Amino acid sequence: MRLLTHNLLQCHVKGCSTNNYPLRVEATNVVHKEADFNPEFITHMLQKIEWNALRTTASALGVAELPEILPLSMEGQEELLKQIHLVLMETHIMDGKLVCPGCSHEYLVTHGVGNMLLIEDEV
Amino acid sequence: MKLKHLESALQDVEAFASPKVKLEQYPTQPHVAAQMLYTMHNSFGDIEGKAVGDLGCGCAVLSIGAALLGSAYNVGFDIDTDALKIAAANAAEFECDIDFVHCDVVEALGLAANAQPPLHIQMAALSTNDSSSPAASSSNGLPLLVRPKSLDTVIMNPPFGTKNNAGIDMTFLHAGVLLARTAVWSLHKTSTRKHIAKKAAEWGTTMEVVAELRFDIPAMYKFHKEKSVDVAVDLIRLDCTRAPSR
Numbered sequence: 001m002r003l004l005t006h007n008l009l010q011c012h013v014k015g016c017s018t019n020n021y022p023l024r025v026e027a028t029n030v031v032h033k034e035a036d037f038n039p040e041f042i043t044h045m046l047q048k049i050e051w052n053a054l055r056t057t058a059s060a061l062g063v064a065e066l067p068e069i070l071p072l073s074m075e076g077q078e079e080l081l082k083q084i085h086l087v088l089m090e091t092h093i094m095d096g097k098l099v100c101p102g103c104s105h106e107y108l109v110t111h112g113v114g115n116m117l118l119i120e121d122e123v
Numbered sequence: 124m125k126l127k128h129l130e131s132a133l134q135d136v137e138a139f140a141s142p143k144v145k146l147e148q149y150p151t152q153p154h155v156a157a158q159m160l161y162t163m164h165n166s167f168g169d170i171e172g173k174a175v176g177d178l179g180c181g182c183a184v185l186s187i188g189a190a191l192l193g194s195a196y197n198v199g200f201d202i203d204t205d206a207l208k209i210a211a212a213n214a215a216e217f218e219c220d221i222d223f224v225h226c227d228v229v230e231a232l233g234l235a236a237n238a239q240p241p242l243h244i245q246m247a248a249l250s251t252n253d254s255s256s257p258a259a260s261s262s263n264g265l266p267l268l269v270r271p272k273s274l275d276t277v278i279m280n281p282p283f284g285t286k287n288n289a290g291i292d293m294t295f296l297h298a299g300v301l302l303a304r305t306a307v308w309s310l311h312k313t314s315t316r317k318h319i320a321k322k323a324a325e326w327g328t329t330m331e332v333v334a335e336l337r338f339d340i341p342a343m344y345k346f347h348k349e350k351s352v353d354v355a356v357d358l359i360r361l362d363c364t365r366a367p368s369r
């Protein structure tokens with residue numbers, strides 16, 4: 001699970017809807033895997049991702065220290081875009097768990113696949 | 124990449140080892156997948172450089188095809204862990220970066236069958252038009268696993284909905300509309316076309332029947348008497364650019 005995917009997911013346990021994002025990553029295995037750099041796509045995705053969630057997650061995992069505030073335009077921001085690319089597209093949570101900050105529900109990540117399935121009484 | 128090259132590549136995607144009747148698992152045939160993806164790519168520009176989600180991805184033939192055509196990001200969702208194992212192996216085989224999420228698509232998008240939306244939440248959904256903030260819950264008040272409108276394109280070959288899970292095709296489609304900013308692509312029985320057009324309009328989208336296909340669903344299940352069942356299927360595109368965010 002790349003951090004881009006992590007950025008899209010929130011806790012969906014019944015009744016947990018206020019402090020349910022971002023899921024805290026308690027990873028036992030995080031790997032870096034090179035991917036093609038596509039600056040247009042990164043710029044495009046910046047409209048969809050939650051910047052603060054990405055920033056705190058990247059920092060907690062020790063992957064990168066991203067700036068608190070993004071420049072108004074990403075034009076000419078090659079270095080920053082590359083850094084965001086590394087965080088979003090090249091950082092894979094392979095094993096560990098994602099923990100809800102609100103209800104403490106734990107979602108397991110195994111071999112890179114997040115198990116977000118809830119058992120019946122959690123739905 | 125030419126259509127025939129895409130089709131022949133997709134023939135090498137491993138299919139379900141033992142399909143599950145309850146989940147209506149049948150592989151998307153390579154020629155259907157290739158035709159669908161090729162049309163999305165060539166005629167609509169819905170793949171290249173896009174964030175693409177695959178609902179009920181199964182063994183990920185559609186996601187792999189999208190990645191081969193240049194999608195920038197792929198994520199597949201499925202309830203079946205056996206299928207996801209094959210999917211992950213397939214993605215690795217094709218050297219495609221595809222993330223997989225194990226979840227119940229219906230429940231994850233707050234579309235559980237029996238949930239009646241509380242009135243105040245319906246009203247709130249009607250009065251909001253802020254598409255930039257993440258919504259904690261769906262229009263019926265159930266929590267969402269995936270933040271709405273977080274992807275560009277959603278593709279799916281949904282279960283058609285047999286007796287036991289009638290209407291699941293529509294629920295998958297609705298889930299797609301919640302996630303896609305630009306378009307949802309799906310395959311549905313031609314016999315349901317009118318119903319889908321009506322629902323699509325209710326969701327604030329516009330349906331286009333892009334192609335009429337014939338599905339040859341092989342008799343992989345014991346209860347099928349004939350060798351295969353030939354079904355008329357529509358390839359549809361829902362334009363989501365004007366759909367509300369929830």
Ligand SMILES: [Zn+2]
Nearest residue numbers: 011016100103
């Ligand atoms: Zn929670």
